[in-house]
Amino acid sequence: MTKTPGQFEPPKPITKAEREARKAFRQVDAGKAMTEHETAQKAFSANRERLKAERLAREAAGPPVSAKKAKTKKAK
Template sequence: MAEDLSFRRKPLTPEQRQARDAARRIEAEQAMRDHQEAQRAFHANRERLRAERLAREAAAAKG
């Protein structure tokens, strides 16, 4: 029986492999930067809300 080899991928050349790896590295670095920025924004917002809550609680305790 003859095998159908049409589904197999062609092997990458070393240049193609380097280009693929470089693109993946750039995408991973961008994803990490995006994640870190989202974390900074989350923590800044959490601290802002905490300060507002403490201010409301202090005003309620006085009033």
Template sequence: MNKTTGDIQPSQPITRVEREARKAFRQVEAKQAITDHDAARKAFAKNYERLKAERAAREAASPPGIKTKTKSRVAAKNLKKARIPPPGFT
């Protein structure tokens, strides 16, 4: 399939007014992006503090000396058990 030169139109140069309009729009969009980012950051920080407070309350409510086992501790313990050979195995 051959393209003819009549199908392609050369791009026209951007006028000064169009450049200024694009610049203004970019500035507005940049300010909006910064505002959105700040809002997301504040929401994250607020949620983080809430979860931190909930965890502190849970830990304060649990009896002292009792630690909850995390998945990594349980996995390490099971792995340790799996590596010990059974009695009488040589």
């Protein structure tokens, strides 16, 4: 039997074994996602702390060297 365009075919019911397998895979995927998220957060935090330390060291070293001052035109 062929389907005509627009004809809806109801989904097949899921067996108990398929439900349990999907549940197990979801748990593994969720754990993997949480681990990746934690790793990314730790890397972000470490980078932020490194940049903060560099900024504080620059500020403690003294005022920044200013660029050449722009010459102003004298009014005659």
